[in-house]
Amino acid sequence: MKTMMKGLLIVLVVAALPLGASAQQLFDFNGQALLPAGVGGQLTMYSVMFDPAPIDSPIPLDFANYEFTLVLEGATLTVDGISRIFAGGTVTIYQDAATSADYANPATFTDGTAILVGNLTSLSQFVPPVGPGSASGHLDWVGGTRLTDMAPDDQLNWTFVSGTNANSGTLEPGYDEVWDGKTEPPSTIVDTEAASMSKVKALFK
Amino acid sequence: MKQFPGPQLLLGILLALLVAAPVSAQVYTVDYLGYGWEQASGPLKAAGDELIITSVADDIDPAFEIDLGTEEVTLHIYGLISDGPVDGGGYTIINYTGGYMDIYEDPAMNADWGINPPNATSPGTFTEGSLFFRGAFTSFTMYFDASGAYGSFEGNLDGIAGSIINEMCTNCVYTWGGAFTLEAGAQIPEGYWIQIDGTFEIDSAVDTETASWGSVKALFK
Numbered sequence: 001m002k003t004m005m006k007g008l009l010i011v012l013v014v015a016a017l018p019l020g021a022s023a024q025q026l027f028d029f030n031g032q033a034l035l036p037a038g039v040g041g042q043l044t045m046y047s048v049m050f051d052p053a054p055i056d057s058p059i060p061l062d063f064a065n066y067e068f069t070l071v072l073e074g075a076t077l078t079v080d081g082i083s084r085i086f087a088g089g090t091v092t093i094y095q096d097a098a099t100s101a102d103y104a105n106p107a108t109f110t111d112g113t114a115i116l117v118g119n120l121t122s123l124s125q126f127v128p129p130v131g132p133g134s135a136s137g138h139l140d141w142v143g144g145t146r147l148t149d150m151a152p153d154d155q156l157n158w159t160f161v162s163g164t165n166a167n168s169g170t171l172e173p174g175y176d177e178v179w180d181g182k183t184e185p186p187s188t189i190v191d192t193e194a195a196s197m198s199k200v201k202a203l204f205k
Numbered sequence: 206m207k208q209f210p211g212p213q214l215l216l217g218i219l220l221a222l223l224v225a226a227p228v229s230a231q232v233y234t235v236d237y238l239g240y241g242w243e244q245a246s247g248p249l250k251a252a253g254d255e256l257i258i259t260s261v262a263d264d265i266d267p268a269f270e271i272d273l274g275t276e277e278v279t280l281h282i283y284g285l286i287s288d289g290p291v292d293g294g295g296y297t298i299i300n301y302t303g304g305y306m307d308i309y310e311d312p313a314m315n316a317d318w319g320i321n322p323p324n325a326t327s328p329g330t331f332t333e334g335s336l337f338f339r340g341a342f343t344s345f346t347m348y349f350d351a352s353g354a355y356g357s358f359e360g361n362l363d364g365i366a367g368s369i370i371n372e373m374c375t376n377c378v379y380t381w382g383g384a385f386t387l388e389a390g391a392q393i394p395e396g397y398w399i400q401i402d403g404t405f406e407i408d409s410a411v412d413t414e415t416a417s418w419g420s421v422k423a424l425f426k
Contacts, residue, residue, distance in 0.1 A: 134384040
């Protein structure tokens with residue numbers, strides 16, 4: 001009985017007291033993509049992240065003191081056409097205080113600390129004959145220095161959506177498309193709060 | 206007696222003025238995130254439905270001299286009337302008629318989507334402050350992928366009011382575009398239809414520069 005009670009209390013403490021989390025959370029990015037020449041080629045996208053306020057970042061990021069970049073690499077084009085399908089690929093978020101991201105030098109997007117590394121589990125791109133396109137997929141975070149800021153269940157099945165535009169006035173020299181999008185968890189990630197046993201017990205009085 | 210220039214010379218001068226001193230193109234951007242809903246009963250996307258969107262800028266060109274840390278920039282899109290869905294051959298297109306986009310800068314920093322719009326805060330908290338830009342849509346189209354779960358949109362506007370009108374360029378081209386999703390996985394507040402993410406672009410590609418007669422003539426020497 002004593003062991004059962006102890007187990008119950010541990011579960012309660014782990015799940016305890018979500019802090020005032022915003023209803024929506026996402027990582028927002030704006031970048032430039034290099035498209036594969038054809039089936040079998042790989043997609044690469046370099047982007048800079050913005051503070052999405054008043055929407056929250058899923059984990060706190062210090063935008064005042066660091067630059068955050070999001071890089072998509074290694075997604076292989078398997079089906080071409082109006083609907084493109086990609087296989088594999090990774091998404092990495094870097095935190096960097098040293099250099100400013102510069103599209104003329106892609107290395108400035110991949111320096112710093114990889115705080116989150118994710119595997120794309122799906123990615124497709126819709127490119128209508130006229131008008132801009134869009135990309136949609138899902139990813140699981142599997143590494144990075146901030147991975148454990150999220151509970152294991154919160155690391156999986158994030159939505160990835162982006163506008164894709166080959167005719168934008170902001171297209172940088174040497175790139176094929178502007179990508180403006182976001183990735184977000186399937187449900188709000190809540191923080192935890194340290195609580196004494198008596199405080200936890202008080203919740204059930 | 207002073208002679209007036211002949212018709213050929215006059216034509217030459219007019220042409221010179223028309224092509225005078227092109228300025229390097231500049232694109233100013235406002236990056237935003239937001240949510241939209243339809244104000245109509247019955248099926249979504251039906252002809253006659255009004256699309257309304259409220260959104261917040263999370264990045265803005267430094268040329269506008271707005272500090273998003275002390276002022277929010279909010280966008281309110283309204284009056285876009287659906288012409289109804291059309292099959293594009295494996296995907297769906299909806300053209301919209303009419304519509305306006307208002308952009309405000311507001312030190313209140315209180316934008317709040319809430320749920321089940323229109324509500325006490327949306328669009329109300331997105332239409333406060335001073336008018337930064339008002340544009341009338343000359344075109345607006347949504348493109349849905351085959352699944353209907355996500356897609357893109359693009360619209361062109363005529364600038365008609367606001368503090369930036371004629372400040373950044375003359376004869377500016379205003380474009381508003383981005384991506385949307387209505388997937389179950391996206392965190393869309395209750396009562397909203399779509400989540401959007403995109404960019405408002407002000408393109409000064411057709412800008413002009415004041416030039417003296419001397420500098421215009423110098424172009425042809």
